[in-house]
Amino acid sequence: MAELNKEHTSHRMGMHTEQLAGRTQQVFFSPSEERNFTYRSGFDVDFNKRAEIDADKMDGKAVNLEIRRLMGEGYGTIVIKNPGAKHSLGVGILNRLQLYFEGSLGYFGVGLIDGPNVRISGRVGWSCAENMMSGTVIIEKNAGSTFGAAIRGGDLVCKGDVGSRTGIDMKGGTIIVGGRTGIFTGFMMQRGRMIILGDAGANLGDSMYDGTIYVGGKIASLGVDAVRGEMTDLDAQWLKRKLAIYGLEAPNGVENMTKIVAGKQLWNYDNLEPTEKKLVL
Amino acid sequence: MCGIAGLIHRGKAADIGQEMTSMLQALKHRGPDSTGFALYGPPASDRYIMRFKVAEQEDLRKGFDIHHQIRQRKATVDERMAEFDAKIIEEDTATEYAYRYIFSYSGDIRRLIDYIEDIKNVEILSLGRALELIKDLGDADGVSTQYDLRGFKGTHAIGHTRMATESDVDIRSAHPYWAYPFADVSVVHNGQLTNYWMFRRSLERRGHRFMSNCDSELIAVYVADQIERGNDLEGAMRRSIDELDGVFTYLVATSDSLGMAKDVMAAKPMVLYESESLIALASEEVAIRSIFPHEIDTFDPYEGEVRVWQN
Numbered sequence: 186m187a188e189l190n191k192e193h194t195s196h197r198m199g200m201h202t203e204q205l206a207g208r209t210q211q212v213f214f215s216p217s218e219e220r221n222f223t224y225r226s227g228f229d230v231d232f233n234k235r236a237e238i239d240a241d242k243m244d245g246k247a248v249n250l251e252i253r254r255l256m257g258e259g260y261g262t263i264v265i266k267n268p269g270a271k272h273s274l275g276v277g278i279l280n281r282l283q284l285y286f287e288g289s290l291g292y293f294g295v296g297l298i299d300g301p302n303v304r305i306s307g308r309v310g311w312s313c314a315e316n317m318m319s320g321t322v323i324i325e326k327n328a329g330s331t332f333g334a335a336i337r338g339g340d341l342v343c344k345g346d347v348g349s350r351t352g353i354d355m356k357g358g359t360i361i362v363g364g365r366t367g368i369f370t371g372f373m374m375q376r377g378r379m380i381i382l383g384d385a386g387a388n389l390g391d392s393m394y395d396g397t398i399y400v401g402g403k404i405a406s407l408g409v410d411a412v413r414g415e416m417t418d419l420d421a422q423w424l425k426r427k428l429a430i431y432g433l434e435a436p437n438g439v440e441n442m443t444k445i446v447a448g449k450q451l452w453n454y455d456n457l458e459p460t461e462k463k464l465v466l
Numbered sequence: 467m468c469g470i471a472g473l474i475h476r477g478k479a480a481d482i483g484q485e486m487t488s489m490l491q492a493l494k495h496r497g498p499d500s501t502g503f504a505l506y507g508p509p510a511s512d513r514y515i516m517r518f519k520v521a522e523q524e525d526l527r528k529g530f531d532i533h534h535q536i537r538q539r540k541a542t543v544d545e546r547m548a549e550f551d552a553k554i555i556e557e558d559t560a561t562e563y564a565y566r567y568i569f570s571y572s573g574d575i576r577r578l579i580d581y582i583e584d585i586k587n588v589e590i591l592s593l594g595r596a597l598e599l600i601k602d603l604g605d606a607d608g609v610s611t612q613y614d615l616r617g618f619k620g621t622h623a624i625g626h627t628r629m630a631t632e633s634d635v636d637i638r639s640a641h642p643y644w645a646y647p648f649a650d651v652s653v654v655h656n657g658q659l660t661n662y663w664m665f666r667r668s669l670e671r672r673g674h675r676f677m678s679n680c681d682s683e684l685i686a687v688y689v690a691d692q693i694e695r696g697n698d699l700e701g702a703m704r705r706s707i708d709e710l711d712g713v714f715t716y717l718v719a720t721s722d723s724l725g726m727a728k729d730v731m732a733a734k735p736m737v738l739y740e741s742e743s744l745i746a747l748a749s750e751e752v753a754i755r756s757i758f759p760h761e762i763d764t765f766d767p768y769e770g771e772v773r774v775w776q777n
Contacts, residue, residue: 271752288761289761292750308763308764310737327764349731368769369731
């Protein structure tokens with residue numbers, strides 16, 4: 186258990202008004218418990234079985250229901266034509282699936298997904314892939330704000346520019362931005378990695394708890410408790426391999442990227458040990 | 467929540483009434499309470515276009531005398547215009563309470579405006595050489611049909627779908643707002659201003675008039691005040707980014723320009739499409755898509771960004 190009563194710097198600075206009480210440590214997943222790694226409602230799909238949906242005259246709900254129906258029939262590759270920037274397309278897919286959007290998505294596209302590999306030939310609006318758990322999402326053009334909010338796993342890639350608050354509340358996984366990103370990127374980031382190949386807006390990594398942000402361009406300013414970290418060979422190796430997967434390169438080489446981590450000087454760090462942090466986060 | 471949209475054609479007039487109707491209807495889910503259009507037709511140097519209302523839509527359901535009162539108010543407007551030697555060339559009415567006048571006048575336009583608005587319950591929605599501002603309760607299709615806007619040709623337009631959060635559901639609180647007393651300046655806004663009262667008191671002391679308690683009206687008055695002080699449109703908008711507090715994205719249109727501004731937190735959405743011949747902006751891409759039959763590239767402007775385009 187954590188040393189809950191231990192006094193830390195922040196206590197001496199008078200930043201605490203209360204002591205946090207103890208929390209029970211639990212084991213949520215065990216490799217022997219297969220049921221905890223799959224969804225009961227999962228579909229057995231075949232990637233070689235391909236279907237197309239023309240979304241031109243359909244609303245978002247109808248498109249999502251059609252994707253579900255096709256997965257139920259075993260289709261593992263689904264192409265959505267004319268998505269027309271409609272909202273909430275491709276959400277809640279908890280399955281292996283190759284999903285292609287030929288066009289752009291509106292708000293909350295491919296949110297709450299766990300498993301599919303998604304490619305979007307156009308742009309995405311605000312809150313793309315929010316709460317994504319696993320899989321890959323690749324966007325060929327630009328993305329709106331709150332891109333990858335609260336994602337917990339998987340790779341989320343936008344090859345163009347992204348709006349503000351990218352990766353807000355990020356809890357795991359990797360976000361890659363080919364261009365620039367806006368203000369408050371990585372706000373309250375808790376785990377995972379973010380790669381920004383272009384410039385980053387003001388207050389980068391504000392109030393981040395943990396995780397790592399790599400920036401290839403200029404940083405307008407760092408947020409509260411975000412500090413520069415030391416780039417290691419391990420960082421460079423990982424960056425090279427990760428970017429190569431998506432055909433991307435750092436404009437000035439990965440070795441020259443800036444690494445940003447949490448300074449961990451905020452009051453909420455020194456009451457919990459790492460295992461307990463996971464439960465809280 | 468509210469939805470805003472704007473478009474400007476470069477070098478030619480187009481079916482902006484139909485285009486703006488489509489864009490705003492696509493944003494209906496962001497605000498079903500009221501819809502407003504600021505449409506810019508070909509400017510004429512020898513006449514003014516005035517849109518005004520003499521009652522709220524809901525007034526028609528109050529009492530038996532309202533119809534008589536409306537007639538009286540309109541008659542008083544006509545009398546006062548005649549008194550100032552303003553000659554009405556054309557007169558249209560789409561509803562019992564909202565009118566469109568084309569008139570010629572060579573005197574002090576501000577004095578005329580103030581004299582007309584001195585009539586109780588009369589509000590000038592817009593006045594200009596090119597601007598026509600129409601707003602009413604309901605969605606874009608409904609308002610567009612009611613006021614026969616689909617055939618309107620012009621170079622640029624802004625529009626708004628409103629979800630009432632800080633003031634009433636009425637025409638007075640609907641957008642766009644005309645930047646009284648400046649001809650052809652209109653504003654639509656999505657967001658909240660947190661230093662509204664501080665600025666309103668300051669602007670009222672400088673002689674500006676407010677017709678509603680809607681914070682969005684402040685932007686129109688603020689821009690008008692900045693223009694009055696000699697600032698150009700872009701300068702006024704840049705200054706607003708520093709001085710107005712809150713979260714906002716807004717659009718301003720003048721007789722030949724369209725501008726957008728986004729606050730420093732970038733908390734309110736805006737999607738932008740830009741080409742050689744057309745610029746279109748909206749709170750959501752789905753609105754821009756509604757006027758394009760083919761794939762287009764769009765992007766989000768960034769925090770603190772101000773852009774101005776000319777037709």
